Amino acid sequence: MYTAIKGIYENGKITFTEEPPVKSKAEVMITFLTGQDSAEKVLKGKVKIGLLEGKIKLPEDFNEPLDDLKDYM
DSSP: OOOOOOEEEETEEEEESOSOOOOOOOOOOOOOOOOGGGGGHHHHHOOOTTTTTTTOOTTTTSSOOOGGGGGGO
């Protein structure tokens, strides 16, 4: 099982900002977020509304019943 938690690395030590989900010995993998991929940018996960506007088109009959499912309706 993989679980990601937030923490800060400073002066050679890692301080968790969340409680780890394990209480016993566990193997860990550390990823440092630096430069353009700073922790603030990645963890905030801002989504630009309308980013795909005009790039996706739905057919006019999108909400119509499918012929393949007539037996089940």
